[in-house]
Amino acid sequence: MSKFVLPEPVVRIEDVRELARDLLVIPNRRVPLVPNIGVVGGAHSVLVVETGMGPRNAEAVLAFAAEYAAGRRLYLTTTHFHPEHAFGAQVFAGKATFLVNRAQAEDLAAKGVAYLEMFRGLGEPVARQLEGVEIASPDVVYDDAYDLDLGGRVVRLRAAGRAHSRGDQVITVPDAGVMFTGDLVEAGQFAIFPWFPPYDTDVSGIRWISVMRRLADASPQVVVPGHGDVGGPQLLADVRDYLELLRDETWARRDSAVSEHTIVEEVRALMIERHPEWAGREWIDKGVGCLCAEHPV
Ligand SMILES: [Zn+2]
16 A cells, blocks of 8 residues: 555545536545545436545535435445445435445445455544444345436446456446446556455456446446546546556466566556556556466466
């Protein structure tokens, strides 16, 4: 993990963008551990996508969403269980219906507490935002697919299958061509591989590549990444290209029985050369580690 002290991961209700009619994004302003947050409205209900990290961020998101909803019923969903995406859900209890896919609910129940501890170790500013976190239980859990009717607008909630985490979920708003990917896609940074053996090895580079192909098949016009600037379908292609290159370069060296340390050094240098402007270089090493473990023997 990062050795420098991360800035305080505070969600600010600023520069809110209307991507389509009744569809807002609270941008993460490129602040680490702040996600892009969605607010999607219909005639009678409003869906919030992501909570921000911890109860204070979630309170700000809920207050904004409740005011925006202006009496419409509230729903909450999260793209996956990681702390900045889901560890504010407790605040929505009794105010919104919290709805997620089963694999994500299981991730939250099985690994939520361990991730809380791990993230508290990322420095005082992060630990402060995690004060008072209680791992929430979803109100509604679905298996693979759920169509949420907000009134004149149906939002598609789909379990992606294991990729960035075991329980990734993608949310699309077909009438607006908008897709919320969570951490399956980042803009302006290397793909986040939460590869923490022996504690968490659920991330799969190989499955992630096939998920990216499926997301591209859905042909969204607007892609809201987990972190970084909102973009078009090119964001999906960029992630797939990166993951395929990471796989190919890692496996080519694995085939020649080079040490994992050397593979990491060489592949990291190549990837930085390819994407010198991308942040999050520490995640390249984790990605190589994951793909080494996924190398077919
Ligand atoms: Zn994540």
